[in-house]
Amino acid sequence: xxxxxxxxxxxxxxxxxxxxxxxxxxxxxxxxxxxxxxxxxxxxxxxxxxxxxxxxxxxxxxxxxxxxxxxxxxxxxxxxxxxxxxxxxxxxxxxxxxxxxxxxxxxxxxxxxxxxxxxxxxxxxxxxxxxxxxxxxxxxxxxxxxxxxxxxxxxxxxxxxxxxxxxxxxxxxxxxxxxxxxxxxxxxxxxxxxxxxxxxxxxxxxxxxxxxxxxxxxxxxxxxxxxxxxxxxxxxxxxxxxxxxxxxxxxxxxxxxxxxxxxxxxxxxxxxxxxxxxxxxxxxxxxxxxxxxxxxxxxxxxxxxxxxxxxxxxxxxxxxx
Amino acid sequence: xxxxxxxxxxxxxxxxxxxxxxxxxxxxxxxxxxxxxxxxxxxxxxxxxxxxxxxxxxxxxxxxxxxxxxxxxxxxxxxxxxxxxxxxxxxxxxxxxxxxxxxxxxxxxxxxxxxxxxxxxxxxxxxxxxxxxxxxxxxxxxxxxxxxxxxxxxxxxxxxxxxxxxxxxxxxxxxxxxxxxxxxxxxxxxxxxxxxxxxxxxxxxxxxxxxxxxxxxxxxxxxxxxxxxxxxxxxxxxxxxxxxxxxxxxxxxxxxxxxxxxxxxxxxxxxxxxxxxxxxxxxxxxxxxxxxxxxxxxxxxxxxxxxxxxxxxxxxxxxxxxxxxxxxxxxxxxxxxxxxxxxxxxxxxxxxxxxxxxxxxxxxxxxxxxxxxxxxxxx
Numbered sequence: 001x002x003x004x005x006x007x008x009x010x011x012x013x014x015x016x017x018x019x020x021x022x023x024x025x026x027x028x029x030x031x032x033x034x035x036x037x038x039x040x041x042x043x044x045x046x047x048x049x050x051x052x053x054x055x056x057x058x059x060x061x062x063x064x065x066x067x068x069x070x071x072x073x074x075x076x077x078x079x080x081x082x083x084x085x086x087x088x089x090x091x092x093x094x095x096x097x098x099x100x101x102x103x104x105x106x107x108x109x110x111x112x113x114x115x116x117x118x119x120x121x122x123x124x125x126x127x128x129x130x131x132x133x134x135x136x137x138x139x140x141x142x143x144x145x146x147x148x149x150x151x152x153x154x155x156x157x158x159x160x161x162x163x164x165x166x167x168x169x170x171x172x173x174x175x176x177x178x179x180x181x182x183x184x185x186x187x188x189x190x191x192x193x194x195x196x197x198x199x200x201x202x203x204x205x206x207x208x209x210x211x212x213x214x215x216x217x218x219x220x221x222x223x224x225x226x227x228x229x230x231x232x233x234x235x236x237x238x239x240x241x242x243x244x245x246x247x248x249x250x251x252x253x254x255x256x257x258x259x260x261x262x263x264x265x266x267x268x269x270x271x272x273x274x275x276x277x278x279x280x281x282x283x284x285x286x287x288x289x290x291x292x293x294x295x296x297x298x299x300x301x302x303x304x305x306x307x308x309x310x311x312x313x314x315x316x317x318x319x320x321x
Numbered sequence: 322x323x324x325x326x327x328x329x330x331x332x333x334x335x336x337x338x339x340x341x342x343x344x345x346x347x348x349x350x351x352x353x354x355x356x357x358x359x360x361x362x363x364x365x366x367x368x369x370x371x372x373x374x375x376x377x378x379x380x381x382x383x384x385x386x387x388x389x390x391x392x393x394x395x396x397x398x399x400x401x402x403x404x405x406x407x408x409x410x411x412x413x414x415x416x417x418x419x420x421x422x423x424x425x426x427x428x429x430x431x432x433x434x435x436x437x438x439x440x441x442x443x444x445x446x447x448x449x450x451x452x453x454x455x456x457x458x459x460x461x462x463x464x465x466x467x468x469x470x471x472x473x474x475x476x477x478x479x480x481x482x483x484x485x486x487x488x489x490x491x492x493x494x495x496x497x498x499x500x501x502x503x504x505x506x507x508x509x510x511x512x513x514x515x516x517x518x519x520x521x522x523x524x525x526x527x528x529x530x531x532x533x534x535x536x537x538x539x540x541x542x543x544x545x546x547x548x549x550x551x552x553x554x555x556x557x558x559x560x561x562x563x564x565x566x567x568x569x570x571x572x573x574x575x576x577x578x579x580x581x582x583x584x585x586x587x588x589x590x591x592x593x594x595x596x597x598x599x600x601x602x603x604x605x606x607x608x609x610x611x612x613x614x615x616x617x618x619x620x621x622x623x624x625x626x627x628x629x630x631x632x633x634x635x636x637x638x639x640x641x642x643x644x645x646x647x648x649x650x651x652x653x654x655x656x657x658x659x660x661x662x663x664x665x666x667x668x669x670x671x672x673x674x675x676x677x678x679x680x681x682x683x684x685x686x687x688x689x690x691x692x693x694x695x696x697x698x699x700x
Contacts, residue, residue, distance in 0.1 A: 020493070046493065052523050057482040057516035064486020064500070067471070068430070070493060072486070087513070091476040092483070098678045099472050103464045105681065137679050160681040189684065236684035 002172040004146035004179045005035045005111075008153040009073065011183055013043045016071060019157065021048045023058055023075030032077060033113060033172050059085040059110065063092055066108040066162075073157065079114035079166060080126035093162045094137025108162045109153075114142075115207040115257055116305045117170035122296040125169070125305075127258035127289070129206075132164045133234045133267065139163040139188060140234040144171065144209035147179045148232060151186030159188065168207030175210065191238035193245070197225030200315050201245040203268050204255040205231040208306060212255050215311035224319055225249075234264055242268065243276050250281035251318040257305050260288045282321035285314045356551075357597055358577050359567040363625045365633030372576050376640050382423055382571045383635055384649060386415040386628050389439035391653050392448065393602075396455065399661075400606045408455040409436045413569075413601030416627030417533050419443045420574030421501065421596065424529075424582045430469045430487045430500035432480035436533075437473065437503045446470050448660035453667055459674060460667040478508040481517030481530065488526040488585070499527040499585040501578075507538025507546055509555065518559040518593060527585035529578060530593045533568065535600035540613035553595035561591050568596030569627040572634075599625070672698060 012019045021036055027050040030037030040048040051058050055076055062072040076082050082089070089110075097105040116125035133140045141156055141163055143149040149167065156163040194209060195216050204212045209230045216226035227245045231237060246252055252272055254265040269284045287306045295304050360369045367373060374382075393412040399405035411418060418439035422431060425444055433441050438451060445468050454461025454473065464470060469487075474480040484502035491498040508514055509532055521528045534552055536543055549555065556563025562584075566577045574596055581592035599622040603610045635641040641649075673694045676687050683691070 049524075052516075052519055054512075054516040054519065056513050057485070057520045060479060060482025060513060060517070061486035061489065061520055064483035064488070065490045066486070067483070068487040068490030068494075070490045084512070087476060087479055088482070091479055094679075097680070099462050100678075101459060101463050102678045102681075103466070104471075139680075236686060239685060 001143070001146040001149045001167070001175055002033055002035050004150040005153060005167065006037055006039070007179065008150040008157070009036060009039060010042070012071075012073070012154060012157045013039060013047060015183070018069065018071040019047070019073060020065060020070055021073045021075070022051050022062070024051060024053055024077050026050060026075050031075060033169070035111070035167070036075065055081055055083075055085040056088050059088040059093065062108050062110070063088065063096070063106060066106040067096065067104050071107055071157065073109045073111065076110060076112040078120075078124045078126075079112040079128050080123040082112060082128060086131070089132070089138070090135055094135050097161065098137060105160055106162045107160050109156050109165055110162070111165045111167065113169045113172070114166045115168045115170060116294055116301060117168075117207060119298045119301060120169065120296065122293070125294045125296070127256065127294075129164075129166055129234060130258055130262060130264045130267075133264050137162070138235065140166070141188060141232065142166045142168070142206035142234065143232060144168070144206055144230050146175060146177050147184070148186055148192070150179050151184045152188065152232060154183060155185050155188050158185070163188070166206060170207045171210070186232070188233045189236040189238055190232065191241040192230040192232055193241070194228035194230050195226060197227040197249070199225040199249055200227070200251045200253060200318055201242070201249045202226055202228045202253045202255060202311065202315070203231065203242055204228065205234065208255045208257055211306055211308055212311055214308035215315060218308060218312045219315050224315060226315060231268075237268075237271070239271055239275065242272065246272055246276045247279045250279050251321075252280070252284045253287060253311065253314045253318060254284065255287045255306055255311055255314075257289050259291050260286070261291050263288055282318040285318055287311050287314045357565045357567045358573045359570050360572040360576060361570050361630055361634045363569075363630055365630060365637050367634070372573075374572055374575055376638075378575065379572060379631070379635060380640060382419060382575055383631050383641070384653070385419045385423060385443045386571055386631060387649060388653050388656070389415045389419055389442055390628050391657055392438060392442060392451070395657055395661075397606060399452075405452065405455050406457045407605050407607045408438070409605045410602035411436050411439050413622065413626065414533060414535055414598050415439050416571035416574050416631070417531075417535070417568040417596040417598040418503075420571040421529075421531050421578040421594070423575055424578035425499070425501055427468060428496070428498045429582075430471070430484065430491075430498070432471050432484045432487075432500065432502035433473055434477075434480070434503050434505065434508070435473045435475055436505070440503060441470050441473070444468065444470055448657060449663035449667075452661060452664040456664065458664075458667055459670050460664075478504055478511035478513040478517075480504075481513050482520060484528050484530075485517050485521045485524070485526045488521070488528040488591075489524060492527055492588075497527075497586040499529060499582055501529045501531060501582075503531045503533060505538060506532065506534040506536070506543045506552060507541065509552055510546055515555075515559075518556065518561065518591070521591035522559040522561045525588070525590045527588070528591040529581045529585055530591060531578070532593060532595045533598060534595050535568075535598050537600050537604070537614075539604045539608070540610075542614075551595070553593060556593035561593060563593045563595070565595045565597060568598030569625045569630060571627055571631050598627075
């Protein structure tokens with residue numbers, strides 16, 4: 001997947017002179033995950049550049065660049081390092097169009113690797129997407145496949161509004177597939193049906209899609225048809241696709257690796273409860289992380305991060321109700 | 322511990338603020354600082370004739386200072402009449418705002434704080450829009466297309482890194498335009514202030530940072546804010562020039578800012594300018610400063626009034642007569658009243674306008690919420 005992201009950034013830089021990529025270690029080094037590998041050599045130090053180490057200023061500077069007509073793509077090295085920039089994000093990133101009545105808009109992309117499953121140190125595995133989804137005026141995109149990563153990233157870059165683009169660290173090198181060449185786009189706001197089934201809908205995104213897929217395969221051998229819905233974008237959320245699936249199956253499991261309380265899984269669950277309760281044959285079950293900091297303890301990391309066994313258990317639970 | 326036998330000195334040092342008195346003494350010494358750039362003394366006499374701006378500039382600065390003061394004074398009245406919302410007055414800081422903003426052209430960027438109405442008016446923000454802004458009307462959020470003034474920043478210091486980005490963007494586009502950002506002494510404690518100065522230096526951004534040291538962050542005096550006594554020297558830590566200027570001397574603030582703007586245009590990078598001034602007025606029109614400062618403290622500062630200082634100078638130099646000033650004041654008052662009428666003509670927003678301008682294209686969720694508001698209006 002990291003190669004697909006690199007490809008998308010390469011295409012964007014090549015197509016549009018205003019595109020600028022910056023952050024910590026994105027230049028000479030090509031990023032700690034190599035997402036920007038080779039881009040500085042190809043496009044120069046003015047367009048792909050390393051910044052001093054300060055997340056608030058990286059985002060704040062990006063805001064100014066965007067207001068002044070450039071297309072900034074900022075990299076925050078890990079989503080768990082977004083926190084120093086939250087003032088810039090919550091106070092400003094989503095507000096410029098609104099507070100200037102569209103005189104200014106912010107065509108900015110902020111990329112951040114997120115999530116667990118690869119035994120990173122403390123704070124490197126956080127999933128703060130709900131904080132962003134709760135912030136008016138910003139879009140939130142989380143791909144789960146290389147082709148989607150490329151297609152959604154190019155759409156995010158073309159979007160006139162600010163987009164947070166979370167990349168599951170677990171998927172960077174673990175998933176491989178053929179990726180369409182050239183300017184491949186996947187529209188924001190359209191979910192993807194990963195598997196089709198009539199019994200249970202599993203709603204998920206990013207790093208949880210492959211976990212849900214494995215659980216769905218296990219369920220299929222037990223004769224349960226599982227429809228895995230990959231949201232792809234949290235904002236805007238494709239409510240229509242989710243509700244259509246729920247109307248068909250009547251049973252819902254929502255999976256994220258974020259902490260439980262106040263997570264985006266709660267938004268998905270509430271939307272289904274409000275819009276489709278008459279179709280539900282069982283209470284919605286959420287499979288999530290816990291209300292504790294993500295544990296950097298290799299031996300028990302999987303207790304926190306949902307795995308196929310936990311998702312399969314939830315599928316059985318909604319079937320048995 | 323046992324109580325001290327001798328009477329404590331004022332203010333009383335407590336166990337928890339060891340060093341407070343030393344810091345205050347250092348601050349008091351800094352107030353005697355003669356290292357500040359000053360061109361006209363409080364009595365109107367010229368102390369640096371070599372730095373005097375041209376007569377037409379001096380007159381233009383006076384006009385802008387008077388416009389700003391008129392806004393501030395009428396703003397108070399309008400607030401008491403219920404015709405303006407809560408706004409942060411800036412009277413007494415006109416030289417700090419007007420002299421600095423006057424060094425820009427309309428191609429440059431201005432990132433003002435909530436207290437910098439005077440700076441925004443100087444660069445050309447229409448009075449009617451400014452009134453609308455402080456009336457909490459969305460019409461105050463419509464920025465003129467020919468002006469790069471950002472909306473008044475409410476969060477503290479966040480505009481500093483953004484100015485760095487705008488400045489870099491101008492350089493990338495090959496222009497000679499610069500970005501100017503304002504902050505207060507309190508704001509200079511924020512991390513964003515320091516990050517921005519560091520970024521601007523490291524990336525050689527054409528930025529001019531104005532640090533208006535007006536003595537107060539709401540109720541907290543500068544000496545409690547920081548042990549530093551010369552805030553312009555904070556620039557040293559980032560390898561950029563720092564300048565300290567008498568913030569009540571419009572000719573001095575203009576002179577040093579124009580130099581910094583020129584440096585930035587020439588590609589020589591950012592400058593930090595500390596304007597030493599005073600917040601004569603309360604933090605906002607709804608604030609009661611008697612809880613944290615004495616009337617006596619104001620006395621010395623009234624004598625330093627920046628508008629009267631320039632007025633005295635212009636009269637002494639024969640650049641203005643009392644008659645020509647009276648004409649100017651009448652003109653300014655008429656301009657303001659016309660703008661007030663225009664602001665009065667702006668219609669109130671409709672409920673569904675809450676959802677406008679969130680994204681270029683409203684999301685399905687926003688469309689649904691709009692339908693909900695419209696449906697509730699029908700009921």
